[in-house]
Every structure is written in structure tokens, then in C-alpha cells.
Amino acid sequence: MKQRLIAGVLLILTIFIFCNRIASQNPEQAAVQMRTQAPVKGRQGSDFYYNQKTNPFYPKLAPYYRTKSGYVTGNCTWYAWGRVCEIKGGKLPYVFTGDAGTWWQKNIDEGWYDYGASPQRGAIACYETHVAVVEQAEPLTVSESGWTVSPKKSGPVFHCGKPWRSKERPLGYIYVIP
Numbered sequence: 001m002k003q004r005l006i007a008g009v010l011l012i013l014t015i016f017i018f019c020n021r022i023a024s025q026n027p028e029q030a031a032v033q034m035r036t037q038a039p040v041k042g043r044q045g046s047d048f049y050y051n052q053k054t055n056p057f058y059p060k061l062a063p064y065y066r067t068k069s070g071y072v073t074g075n076c077t078w079y080a081w082g083r084v085c086e087i088k089g090g091k092l093p094y095v096f097t098g099d100a101g102t103w104w105q106k107n108i109d110e111g112w113y114d115y116g117a118s119p120q121r122g123a124i125a126c127y128e129t130h131v132a133v134v135e136q137a138e139p140l141t142v143s144e145s146g147w148t149v150s151p152k153k154s155g156p157v158f159h160c161g162k163p164w165r166s167k168e169r170p171l172g173y174i175y176v177i178p
Contacts, residue, residue: 032086032089035086035135035143036160037160038074039156040155045086048082048083049078049086053091054082054091058078060072061074061078061147062074062075070150071149072147072149073157074157074158075145075147076131076144076146077131079145079156079158080145083143084124084176087122087177094110099129101128114178116175117172120137120175121134123177125173126172126174127165127168127171128171130144130164130165132163132164134173141160141162142162143159144159144163144164145157145159146159146164
């Protein structure tokens with residue numbers, strides 16, 4: 001009887017330690033699945049996209065924002081900022097305020113986040129005039145929203161898969177999530 005009790009306690013303790021170890025490897029990224037569809041206001045995770053306190057690019061560069069020539073349908077900066085905050089599970093400490101073409105050099109100049117040439121999950125892929133978010137490093141899979149103006153309201157121009165700019169090599173990757 002005593003041996004069974006000790007064995008049971010040891011089993012529970014082993015399971016507890018094992019689960020704790022898995023959860024502590026990278027809890028921020030482990031809980032968030034790959035985004036394969038555009039964020040929809042009011043759905044899970046949408047606060048990172050549709051809240052001005054979290055996303056400095058909302059509402060001006062988010063979907064449905066009225067311009068002189070139509071509606072913005074999801075700027076890449078609005079989407080990338082929201083997505084990395086969603087993966088992290090909170091607001092990032094340093095904010096990129098310029099257009100996508102400034103993020104890479106501004107990060108290097110001001111030393112906000114680590115950066116490099118290798119894709120990592122949650123990193124921002126920086127191109128000359130575009131940003132995307134790495135969902136998976138091997139094979140390289142990104143989620144991204146492109147900037148376009150439409151005469152009527154439509155959802156974000158969203159894509160998940162091989163980068164749209166696959167023929168253009170990125171300047172590099174900003175590792176906003178350690």
C-alpha cells in the first residue's frame with residue numbers, strides 16, 4: 001500500500017515537472033497557432049489589431065479606413081505589428097512608427113531588437129517596402145497583409161504561405177520575440 005502511494009506521488013510529480021518544462025520553453029509562442037486567415041474585429045486575438053493602445057497603426061492603416069480614393073484594406077505595418085503582439089501575448093516595448101521601408105534600418109540604428117539573416121518564428125521579415133511575420137522557419141511560411149485601396153469596403157488583402165515577395169530577398173529579420 002505504501003509503495004503504491006509513493007509510486008503515485010512520484011508519477012504525479014514527474015508529470016508536473018515534465019509539463020512545467022514544456023510550458024517554460026517558450027510559453028508566449030507555444031499558445032498561439034499559425035494565423036492562416038485575416039484577423040476579424042471582435043474575434044479572438046483581434047484586440048492586437050483593432051485597438052489603438054496596442055497597435056499604433058490602427059485605425060488609419062487597418063481595413064475599412066476611408067481615404068480620398070477608396071478604403072485601405074490592411075496595410076502590412078498594421079498587420080505585422082498586430083501579429084507580433086498577438087504571438088507575444090502583449091504590446092511590444094518599442095514601436096516602429098514609420099512605413100515598412102524604415103523598420104529595418106531604424107531598428108539597426110536605434111538598437112531596439114536583435115536582428116539577423118535567418119528566419120525565426122515571430123520575427124518580422126523586412127523588405128525594401130514591405131514587412132511580413134514569420135509563422136514557421138522551415139519551410140519558410142509567413143503571414144502578411146498587403147496595402148491596397150479598394151473602391152468599396154473589403155477585408156484585408158491577406159496571405160499566409162510562401163512570401164509574396166519570394167523573388168525578392170528580405171533585408172533581414174527583426175527578432176522582436178526572444
